[in-house]
Amino acid sequence: MSKPEDMWQCQTTNCGYIYDPDRGDRRGKIPKGVSFEDLPDDWKCPVCGAGKKCFRPLAGEGSVVDESCGHYSNKSSS
Numbered sequence: 001m002s003k004p005e006d007m008w009q010c011q012t013t014n015c016g017y018i019y020d021p022d023r024g025d026r027r028g029k030i031p032k033g034v035s036f037e038d039l040p041d042d043w044k045c046p047v048c049g050a051g052k053k054c055f056r057p058l059a060g061e062g063s064v065v066d067e068s069c070g071h072y073s074n075k076s077s078s
């Protein structure tokens with residue numbers, strides 16, 4: 001089970017995807033056990049396509065959202 005500090009949540013509107021290193025990202029071809037920091041710089045949220053800078057950890061330091069992410073919104077409303 002991942003610690004909250006190791007789990008990163010997408011901050012874009014209407015997304016809420018959480019990267020869990022215990023699961024990896026199958027769509028992004030990220031195997032299990034890869035920490036968020038070790039993801040490639042061009043990795044994107046599999047849900048909304050936001051970049052890594054739009055993520056922040058669920059706990060711990062660094063939980064500050066980059067301001068530029070505020071402009072990135074997923075228009076699809078369901």
Ligand SMILES: [Zn+2]
Pocket residue numbers: 010011012015016017045046047048049050
């Ligand atoms: Zn997202």
